Amino acid sequence: MLIHLLRVEAFRRFDSAEIALRPGFNLLTGDNGSGKTSVLEALHLLAHGRSFRGRVRDGLIRQGEPALQAYVEWEAEGVARRAGLRHAGGSWEARLDGEDVRQLGQLCEALAVITFEPGSHALVDGSAEVRRRYLDWGLFHVEHGFMPQWRRYARALKQRNALLRQTGGASAQLDAWEHELAQSGEELTLLREAYVTGLQPSLTRLLPNLLPAAGGVELLLQPGWKRQELSLADALLLSRERDLALGYTSLGPHRADLRISLRDLPGREGLSRGQTKQLALALLLGQAAHLAALGGGWPALQLDDLGSELDRHHQRRLLEVLAESGAQVLITGTEAPVGLAAVGVDVAMFHVEHGKIGGA
Numbered sequence: 022m023l024i025h026l027l028r029v030e031a032f033r034r035f036d037s038a039e040i041a042l043r044p045g046f047n048l049l050t051g052d053n054g055s056g057k058t059s060v061l062e063a064l065h066l067l068a069h070g071r072s073f074r075g076r077v078r079d080g081l082i083r084q085g086e087p088a089l090q091a092y093v094e095w096e097a098e099g100v101a102r103r104a105g106l107r108h109a110g111g112s113w114e115a116r117l118d119g120e121d122v123r124q125l126g127q128l129c130e131a132l133a134v135i136t137f138e139p140g141s142h143a144l145v146d147g148s149a150e151v152r153r154r155y156l157d158w159g160l161f162h163v164e165h166g167f168m169p170q171w172r173r174y175a176r177a178l179k180q181r182n183a184l185l186r187q188t189g190g191a192s193a194q195l196d197a198w199e200h201e202l203a204q205s206g207e208e209l210t211l212l213r214e215a216y217v218t219g220l221q222p223s224l225t226r227l228l229p230n231l232l233p234a235a236g237g238v239e240l241l242l243q244p245g246w247k248r249q250e251l252s253l254a255d256a257l258l259l260s261r262e263r264d265l266a267l268g269y270t271s272l273g274p275h276r277a278d279l280r281i282s283l284r285d286l287p288g289r290e291g292l293s294r295g296q297t298k299q300l301a302l303a304l305l306l307g308q309a310a311h312l313a314a315l316g317g318g319w320p321a322l323q324l325d326d327l328g329s330e331l332d333r334h335h336q337r338r339l340l341e342v343l344a345e346s347g348a349q350v351l352i353t354g355t356e357a358p359v360g361l362a363a364v365g366v367d368v369a370m371f372h373v374e375h376g377k378i379g380g381a
């Protein structure tokens with residue numbers, strides 16, 4: 022996957038700006054507040070339908086403007102593709118290869134971008150929701166059957182929750198939606214489990230370079246209910262009384278989590294801040310490498326403010342791994358990361374200043 026062009030309009034401090042990216046390393050430098058992160062944020066928004074810096078309504082649209090626009094041209098498996106979106110406060114419009122898209126998920130499926138940024142530690146020490154989103158992003162890209170199953174589950178969950186809140190909890194309808202929820206939930210869990218198993222070797226290969234002190238890693242899906250003991254259908258039936266009292270479904274794949282165990286380091290509470298970041302980075306790159314190993318090509322990798330996120334030694338190792346992968350990489354920083362020159366790769370340089378992006 023190779024991003025050729027990114028254009029933004031009325032996005033954060035940018036009035037109108039574009040950047041023509043190159044294969045391999047792309048370095049964006051500029052002073053604090055110049056807009057470097059916003060460039061990565063725009064590409065992330067197109068690829069994930071959300072920002073990595075809080076909610077979209079919290080300031081993505083340039084002050085005083087009615088709507089933002091972001092547009093990207095890329096190449097995947099030799100095919101030229103393009104996508105754009107417009108966001109005006111509450112509403113979205115998106116296009117993919119010249120056609121309107123109904124769901125932002127279609128853009129997410131087509132455009133693979135992985136971002137490591139100062140908030141990425143949440144993948145390790147944040148809530149289970151962050152890890153579920155991580156797993157599901159991977160599945161969207163490697164398993165085409167995942168999205169329909171996920172939608173089916175989300176719909177059944179919404180219906181069951183609505184019925185739980187109705188007085189008396191219409192039981193025939195509840196039975197029907199529970200059946201649908203259990204079926205799609207079991208399917209979803211099988212897909213997640215297979216994904217975690219598939220991801221493991223890529224992560225294991227990367228870990229000695231990114232977090233050598235870990236000595237090894239093991240991933241385990243926690244499905245969101247006591248799956249070893251009972252089926253989801255039975256678990257839902259057993260928890261019905263409690264769920265009626267709560268007014269929502271208290272168990273199931275929407276409560277799943279990913280357990281990450283390290284051989285030579287304590288659990289997530291015992292990791293230093295730096296180790297937490299290194300582990301998050303390993304998880305993200307492991308996911309990218311897994312996608313590449315399955316023939317989907319490397320996603321574009323974005324590393325925000327790399328120089329202040331990792332020490333010199335780990336930066337150097339990371340840059341070597343990335344150079345070897347051949348992935349397209351976007352790096353931001355107030356200056357070039359230490360060790361970039363020593364890696365011996367061509368780097369396309371861009372300077373961000375006063376809401377403009379200058380090519381080197």
Ligand SMILES: Nc1ncnc2c1ncn2[C@@H]1O[C@H](COP(=O)(O)OP(=O)(O)OP(=O)(O)O)[C@@H](O)[C@H]1O
Pocket residue numbers: 032033034035051052053054055056057058059060080081082083084326355
């Ligand atoms: N909605 C908005 N309208 C106008 N300007 C905005 C808006 N949101 C953010 N900004 C400005 O855009 C800039 C955001 O920059 P960004 O975080 O991308 O910078 P950066 O170069 O990554 O900075 P740093 O090196 O400090 O992380 C800031 O100057 C901020 O004041």
